[in-house]
Amino acid sequence: LAKTTQPISMDSYEGQEVNITCSHNNIATNDYITWYQQFPSQGPRFIIQGYKTKVTNEVASLFIPADRKSSTLSLPRVSLSDTAVYYCLVGRSSSNTGKLIFGQGTTLQVKP
Amino acid sequence: GAVVSQHPSRVICKSGTSVKIECRSLDFQATTMFWYRQFPKQSLMLMATSNEGSKATYEQGVEKDKFLINHASLTLSTLTVTSAHPEDSSFYICSASKQPEAFFGQGTRLTVV
Numbered sequence: 001l002a003k004t005t006q007p008i009s010m011d012s013y014e015g016q017e018v019n020i021t022c023s024h025n026n027i028a029t030n031d032y033i034t035w036y037q038q039f040p041s042q043g044p045r046f047i048i049q050g051y052k053t054k055v056t057n058e059v060a061s062l063f064i065p066a067d068r069k070s071s072t073l074s075l076p077r078v079s080l081s082d083t084a085v086y087y088c089l090v091g092r093s094s095s096n097t098g099k100l101i102f103g104q105g106t107t108l109q110v111k112p
Numbered sequence: 113g114a115v116v117s118q119h120p121s122r123v124i125c126k127s128g129t130s131v132k133i134e135c136r137s138l139d140f141q142a143t144t145m146f147w148y149r150q151f152p153k154q155s156l157m158l159m160a161t162s163n164e165g166s167k168a169t170y171e172q173g174v175e176k177d178k179f180l181i182n183h184a185s186l187t188l189s190t191l192t193v194t195s196a197h198p199e200d201s202s203f204y205i206c207s208a209s210k211q212p213e214a215f216f217g218q219g220t221r222l223t224v225v
Contacts, residue, residue: 043218044207045216087156100146
């Protein structure tokens with residue numbers, strides 16, 4: 001499983017767009033990129049997954065450049081409730097049995 | 113989305129006793145479930161893979177005799193912390209996969225006193 005590197009922490013204000021970048025230089029051809037969100041004393045929650053270019057859902061966008069060695073999670077117009085830890089994971093979704101290796105994550109603090 | 117439920121959400125036990133934590137997939141079958149441990153301000157650490165009908169696979173450094181895992185049905189895995197000690201106090205989280213997502217339980221806060 002490819003190792004990932006993220007900023008340890010980020011601060012933002014309500015209403016701003018937040019972009020969290022993750023480096024995964026050793027990503028393999030079959031690897032997908034998945035982001036999870038975790039609130040204190042709760043299990044992680046799936047946010048978004050992608051393989052290349054751009055993926056968008058109702059809560060976030062995921063931008064993946066052509067070389068796939070990094071990815072950026074974009075949260076539009078954050079609110080206080082988006083304060084959480086965000087994890088970037090890389091692995092083979094198509095054959096993934098659910099075994100996930102978590103990195104350190106990025107603690108996002110949204111301020112009023 | 114799919115639901116994974118853990119029980120209990122919190123438990124306090126005395127040192128030397130054993131504690132059982134249940135993990136259920138409520139609306140899908142899971143032949144494989146995973147157990148994680150998370151200490152304060154740290155990331156999730158994978159402890160073991162629970163396989164329905166067979167022995168669990170433990171990650172390096174995790175004592176299989178201390179953390180007993182049973183996966184007797186397609187919707188239930190249990191983690192028993194045996195002879196618990198204060199250093200076992202942690203947040204334990206289970207997950208089950210329903211492609212392409214992994215669904216996590218709400219976690220169990222174990223405090224050993």
